[in-house]
Amino acid sequence: MKIKLTLLALLYFLSSQILAAQIAIVSVPKAVIFSDQTLSTPIGYVSYGKKIKVGEVEKKDGTILPVIVAGRVAYVQIKDLALQNGPDQLGISTPKITEHDVELTFQTDQDKLSENNFFSASIGQAGAGAGWEEYSGEFGEESSTFSVISLQMEHRNPLKDTSWGFGLTYFSASADDLEAKSLAIEANLYYSLFNFRYMSISAFGGLLFSGDFQVIQGGGEQKTNGVLYGYSIGGVARILPYSKLGAFGGISLRKIKVTELEEIETPGGLEVGIDGLSGVNIFAGISYKF
Incomplete structure (x- = not known):
């Protein structure tokens, strides 16, 4: 029972981070999306000018924000975004993050x-x-x-x-x-x-x-x-x-x-x-x- 309550509390916490969302516009040619807060595993990117929903609670000393990718929490660097002030406006389309450059994850420096x-x-x-x-x-x-x-x-x-x-x-x-x-x-x-x-x-x-x-x-x-x-x-x-x-x-x-x-x-x-x-x-x- 305690395990179930812990899992429910964790899911509620994670969802609350994203539900309290804000609109951001990608301000660089490619904003890389990472699967972890250490930014060690890139899983894809979003192109310049795209609007995405990101969480309001900053992580890693105020340098990253959470974002939902395929139902899971991922992270994007704040320096790659232009955050829009004010609440999410009705009618704004926030496309899913479906652009992926899988090779980026496995590339060596060479x-x-x-x-x-x-x-x-x-x-x-x-x-x-x-x-x-x-x-x-x-x-x-x-x-x-x-x-x-x-x-x-x-x-x-x-x-x-x-x-x-x-x-x-x-x-x-x-x-x-x-x-x-x-x-x-x-x-x-x-x-x-x-x-x-x-x-x-x-x-x-x-x-x-x-x-x-x-x-x-x-x-x-x-x-x-x-x-x-x-x-x-x-x-x-x-x-x-x-x-x-x-x-x-x-x-x-x-x-x-x-x-x-x-x-x-x-x-x-x-x-x-x-x-x-x-x-x-x-x-x-x-x-x-x-």
Whole structure:
């Protein structure tokens, strides 16, 4: 008899958590549903924009809410939802959670790395800073920007706030009597600030390195090679971020150090050098999911 009463009390408690329900709208591409409060066993997901009924009593230090799936209590993270204030309104349709990605439960980290990969290509203009302006001015040139072309492979999982990318960046500046160019390796780490179905906004930071920064003067009369390395911080907005084909644009601040670059002689007989390239980089491009 005591066991029956205990079971009845437990069922009443669980049902009361859900009956005191509220309406929530999924605010991320996929809100993962978990079978346990430790969030260790994902059982499915609900797509962006769907309305679902969730309990009002928060669990796990206010980070998750209960939700009924196939007659059982499951859990969803509050950060993936936009909660509607006020009681449930008559006529609001709250579809059952029937979307399941069973493979998600059994995927290994290696399996996940084979998905959500993108190839991106972008072009832009980067400020070279006062140091380059003075340097080029010694040769009678007025050059203040570099043209930038970047090709990267990116891994962007819509279920995670962080993503990363790496690839090659080519930048160059050319005038009548002075030319500079370099092919650098660059790696970026992104953090999603806003993530919607058709658009996302992320902050990012990156590192770059090149062992072949070239400065050529007089069509090859003087040529010197150096090493450059540095970092960048900025933001990027993406349109259709997880579709087969998307577009993006952004802005960043680059700080680059130049070393081992020999000085070259100006028309006036002075020997000049440069030790840094810094400025704002504005870029735009397209991405392709493969």
